[in-house]
Amino acid sequence: xxxxxxGKAYAEGLRGRMAKTVAGLKSKHGLTPGLAVVLVGEDPAxxxxxxxxxxxxxxxxxxxxxxKLDAATPEATLLALVEKLNTDPACHGILVQLPLxxxxxxxxxxxxxxxxxxxxxxxxxNVGRLSTGQESLVPCTPVGSVMLAKDALGSLAGLEAxxxxxxxxxxxxxxxxxxxxxxxxxIAHSKxxxxxxxxxxxxxxxxxxxxxEMVKGDWLKPGACVIDVGINRIERDGKGKLxxxxxxxxxxxxxxxxxxxxxxxxxMTIACLLRNTVRAACAQKGIAIPEL
Numbered sequence: 001x002x003x004x005x006x007g008k009a010y011a012e013g014l015r016g017r018m019a020k021t022v023a024g025l026k027s028k029h030g031l032t033p034g035l036a037v038v039l040v041g042e043d044p045a046x047x048x049x050x051x052x053x054x055x056x057x058x059x060x061x062x063x064x065x066x067x068k069l070d071a072a073t074p075e076a077t078l079l080a081l082v083e084k085l086n087t088d089p090a091c092h093g094i095l096v097q098l099p100l101x102x103x104x105x106x107x108x109x110x111x112x113x114x115x116x117x118x119x120x121x122x123x124x125x126n127v128g129r130l131s132t133g134q135e136s137l138v139p140c141t142p143v144g145s146v147m148l149a150k151d152a153l154g155s156l157a158g159l160e161a162x163x164x165x166x167x168x169x170x171x172x173x174x175x176x177x178x179x180x181x182x183x184x185x186x187i188a189h190s191k192x193x194x195x196x197x198x199x200x201x202x203x204x205x206x207x208x209x210x211x212x213e214m215v216k217g218d219w220l221k222p223g224a225c226v227i228d229v230g231i232n233r234i235e236r237d238g239k240g241k242l243x244x245x246x247x248x249x250x251x252x253x254x255x256x257x258x259x260x261x262x263x264x265x266x267x268m269t270i271a272c273l274l275r276n277t278v279r280a281a282c283a284q285k286g287i288a289i290p291e292l
Contacts, residue, residue, distance in 0.1 A: 002226070002255040005148050011267035014147075014292065015060055018274055021290050022061040025281070033281035034063035035093040035119065035274070036085050040078060040104065041071035046097050053095070056270050062277065063090065075104045079112050086114040092284055093119035093277035116284060119276040121173065130176050135289075137276050141208075142174035144268025145227045146181065149204055152225050152257040157182035162199050164188045164215065164245070165208035170229055174206050195219075207245040217250030226251055226258040229265050 025031040035057050039050045050066060057064035067081060078096075085094045094117045100106050110118075115125035121139040129136030150156060161183040165171035171187060178185045188198050189209075196219040199205055205226045207215050212232035220226065230245030244261030252258055259265055275292050282289045 002252045003152070003257040005152050005225075005227075005257050005259045005264060007144070007148055007259055007264040008267045010148060010151060011144075011271040014268075014271045014275065015056065017292055018271075018278055019060040021278060021292060025278075025287070026061070029285065029287055031281060031285055031287070032061070032063050032090075033093070033278050034065065034091050035095065035277045036065040036067065036088075036091045038067045038069065038078070038081060038085075038094070038096045040069045040073055040097070041101050043099070046099075050097055053270055053273065057274060057277075060274055062274065065091065071101050073101075073104075075108070078104060078109060082109060082112045086112075086117065091117065092281035093117055093273075095120050095273065117280060119273055119280055121276065122169070127168075127173075130173060133180065135283075137280060138177065139169055139173045140269045140272035140276065141170050141229060141265060142177055143272045143275070145170075145174055145206055145208075145229060145265055146177045147272075148259060148265065148268065149206075149225055149227055150181070153204070155181075156204065158184075159203040160184045160186075160201055161204040161206065162186045162188055162202035163206045163208065164195070164199065165206075165210070165229075167208065170206075170208040174208065178204075178206075209245050211245055212243050213245070213247040215246040215251060217247065217252075217254040220251060220254045222254055223256035224254070226255045227265060228259050228261055231261060231266060 037050050054064045054066055085091050094113050096109055110122050115123045118126055118137050121137045126136045161178045163171050163175045166187050166189045175185050175187050199219045200221055208229035212234050228244035228246045232243050234241055242262050279289050
């Protein structure tokens with residue numbers, strides 16, 4: 001049976017290291033990293049997520065600001081708020097929670113964020129920096145996924161990695177991160193021929209396709225490390241249940257290590273958001289960026 005990769009425990013340790021780093025930045029440099037989160041509308045899942053972000057930001061000693069706007073807020077008003085945060089020296093990270101209401105152009109809003117404060121890592125400048133190997137702010141879920149893989153496997157150099165999914169939020173950036181770790185990377189997707197055979201080559205599988213329990217145990221190379229990014233709600237035995245993109249029961253019997261859902265990659269996302277905010281604050285103040 002596979003070793004279970006405990007993302008919740010790893011994220012807790014990362015937040016602990018950040019709390020010490022933030023305390024040091026305060027005492028040595030008078031710097032308190034600050035994160036502003038903007039929520040437009042009343043999406044229930046987004047409200048819970050934003051509340052968790054604010055709670056964890058404060059717990060590690062950082063400043064947290066929440067800007068809650070009505071769903072009918074004009075695009076121009078949101079853009080004006082983003083520009084205000086861009087010029088606020090106390091705010092080092094800006095996150096506009098997605099999805100936005102349909103009347104607002106998400107691309108326009110994300111592009112309006114100062115790339116150096118773009119702690120989601122979605123700005124085209126940060127995408128370009130990542131793809132060319134420059135220092136950049138990288139989307140949080142991909143960073144957390146690679147951290148968990150390295151914790152399970154040690155060095156990733158020379159491994160064959162298959163990323164299932166080619167989204168701008170996970171698939172493409174995680175592939176770039178794996179290239180930087182000297183993996184041989186294949187990005188598989190809905191048009192890939194004989195997907196199980198492609199996945200079966202992999203020492204490391206990153207599943208980020210958004211299809212419940214798609215990856216089966218017989219798709220895996222025995223001993224492979226499986227990082228399951230998917231979060232899908234299904235009905236089973238008359239109850240709602242969260243499952244990943246991998247069929248955990250069958251994959252666990254073949255993999256060498258695997259992340260559960262929930263409790264795997266999910267907890268890493270907010271922890272890596274806080275990490276990005278600390279890194280952004282240091283970069284803006286000309287302080288050496290901590291490894292964390």
